Amino acid sequence: xxxxxxxxxxLFSSGMVVVIAIMxxxxxxxxxxxxxxxxxxxKMRNILTSVSIDAKFKDAENLFEKYIVKQVVLNNKGExxxxxxxxxxxxxxxxxxxxxxxxxDKQLFPLFVCRKEGKSLYIIPVRGKGLWGPIWGYIxxxxxxxxxxxxxxGHKSETPGLGAExxxxxxxxxxxxxxxxxxxxxxxxxxxxxxxxxxxxxHGVDAVSGxxxxxxxxxxxxxxxxxxxIPYFKKSKQ
Amino acid sequence: MNYKxxxxxxxxxxxxxxTKAPGEGLFSAKNRKxxxxxxxxxNPITVQVLGICSALAVTxxxxxxxxxxxxxxxxxxxxxxIISMIRNSIxxxxxxxxxxxxxxxxxxxxxxxxxxxxxxxxxxxxxxxxLIITNxxxxxxxxxxxxxxxxxxxxLDGIGNGLGYGLILIIVSIVRELFGSGxxxxxxxxxxxxxxxxxxxxxxxxxxPMALIIVGVIIWIQRSRNRKLIESK
Numbered sequence: 001x002x003x004x005x006x007x008x009x010x011l012f013s014s015g016m017v018v019v020i021a022i023m024x025x026x027x028x029x030x031x032x033x034x035x036x037x038x039x040x041x042x043k044m045r046n047i048l049t050s051v052s053i054d055a056k057f058k059d060a061e062n063l064f065e066k067y068i069v070k071q072v073v074l075n076n077k078g079e080x081x082x083x084x085x086x087x088x089x090x091x092x093x094x095x096x097x098x099x100x101x102x103x104x105d106k107q108l109f110p111l112f113v114c115r116k117e118g119k120s121l122y123i124i125p126v127r128g129k130g131l132w133g134p135i136w137g138y139i140x141x142x143x144x145x146x147x148x149x150x151x152x153x154g155h156k157s158e159t160p161g162l163g164a165e166x167x168x169x170x171x172x173x174x175x176x177x178x179x180x181x182x183x184x185x186x187x188x189x190x191x192x193x194x195x196x197x198x199x200x201x202x203h204g205v206d207a208v209s210g211x212x213x214x215x216x217x218x219x220x221x222x223x224x225x226x227x228x229x230i231p232y233f234k235k236s237k238q
Numbered sequence: 239m240n241y242k243x244x245x246x247x248x249x250x251x252x253x254x255x256x257t258k259a260p261g262e263g264l265f266s267a268k269n270r271k272x273x274x275x276x277x278x279x280x281n282p283i284t285v286q287v288l289g290i291c292s293a294l295a296v297t298x299x300x301x302x303x304x305x306x307x308x309x310x311x312x313x314x315x316x317x318x319x320i321i322s323m324i325r326n327s328i329x330x331x332x333x334x335x336x337x338x339x340x341x342x343x344x345x346x347x348x349x350x351x352x353x354x355x356x357x358x359x360x361x362x363x364x365x366x367x368x369l370i371i372t373n374x375x376x377x378x379x380x381x382x383x384x385x386x387x388x389x390x391x392x393x394l395d396g397i398g399n400g401l402g403y404g405l406i407l408i409i410v411s412i413v414r415e416l417f418g419s420g421x422x423x424x425x426x427x428x429x430x431x432x433x434x435x436x437x438x439x440x441x442x443x444x445x446x447p448m449a450l451i452i453v454g455v456i457i458w459i460q461r462s463r464n465r466k467l468i469e470s471k
Contacts, residue, residue, distance in 0.1 A: 034354035
């Protein structure tokens with residue numbers, strides 16, 4: 001059989017694909033535990049970033065233990081649920097999907113309580129859609145359940161220089177000090193406003209130019225996710 | 239000129255390999271040349287001007303540059319080796335696809351390793367590890383060298399070209415990190431007292447265009463010192 005014949009070409013191609021596929025799966029399976037551990041640490045770092053603690057990769061686990069004093073799981077009525085899962089292990093994506101299938105009463109919402117410099121801070125994970133893929137983050141609110149202490153945002157594949165700018169400190173710092181309820185106690189969330197907004201606007205931050213879809217995604221993400229916590233906020237407001 | 243020099247080097251190397259006397263050392267002069275050549279006379283970035291895109295993107299800091307350099311060396315050497323081993327059974331019509339598949343497989347494996355063991359760097363490199371697949375240096379070496387040479391010289395050729403690429407990457411990143419953030423490998427080099435005297439980090443150096451300018455300066459210096467590279471009119 002000549003190596004350039006149709007049959008040889010076909011055989012060679014299919015053989016090669018199988019070999020490469022086996023190699024890739026073996027690597028992926030063998031390295032999965034290490035990668036999972038890294039992803040956990042990365043998650044801890046992101047949580048800590050929202051309360052302005054810059055954790056290095058090495059000591060993220062220790063700092064997380066030190067600052068995060070309590071992990072709470074809430075149901076959609078704002079009541080604490082004592083179940084088998086911890087807030088850290090809740091898969092936010094699955095919980096959000098439950099809303100689509102009409103299982104709102106089964107939704108679980110994670111919340112982390114952080115004790116920093118004598119203040120209690122409440123950290124809420126958020127998740128939404130950007131232009132190209134998911135965006136996510138953590139928002140920390142102070143004890144009045146209203147003032148934003150800080151946020152940390154991440155994304156999978158937003159455009160570098162445009163949507164990806166939500167990951168920069170410059171953008172995230174804008175959120176500090178904003179309010180999620182207006183003076184009459186109505187929930188308004190924090191909005192990313194295209195075309196800029198006065199820094200004194202308590203509910204708006206300046207959008208990244210050219211990143212309309214990502215900015216709207218961030219607005220929607222905060223509005224929808226924080227909305228789930230309103231019953232809890234109202235209950236525990238001091 | 240580049241094309242010619244490629245053919246020339248391929249020609250000069252294949253002949254002795256075929257007539258190689260039994261017992262010729264693994265690191266004979268010809269084989270050593272495979273590694274030295276791409277570092278200077280036939281550097282993939284400064285002479286052949288390939289792989290510029292990733293050189294601009296990952297050289298802001300030294301650490302990602304080193305990791306990127308190692309990744310390219312590994313991918314280039316291993317894919318050269320694999321392609322060279324199966325070169326006689328690759329059907330001619332699908333050879334580019336076969337090369338691409340091998341390179342892509344290697345890149346994914348390298349990416350998985352980075353994610354498992356140097357997660358923070360892997361995050362900084364993000365898509366650029368994946369984009370090694372499109373790095374023309376690797377496909378270029380497969381097509382120009384590995385398809386017509388034995389595994390061991392091909393392996394060395396891959397290492398040489400990967401190193402040639404990595405060398406430039408690291409030089410560029412040293413300049414950029416030093417003048418852009420006053421650090422090397424994340425350690426402060428320019429002391430605080432200099433900043434107090436009114437020194438500022440040059441933020442232009444952080445921008446991608448500056449990498450192109452630095453590569454240009456490297457090409458200039460290299461050509462002024464290496465007579466062989468100057469084209470005759």
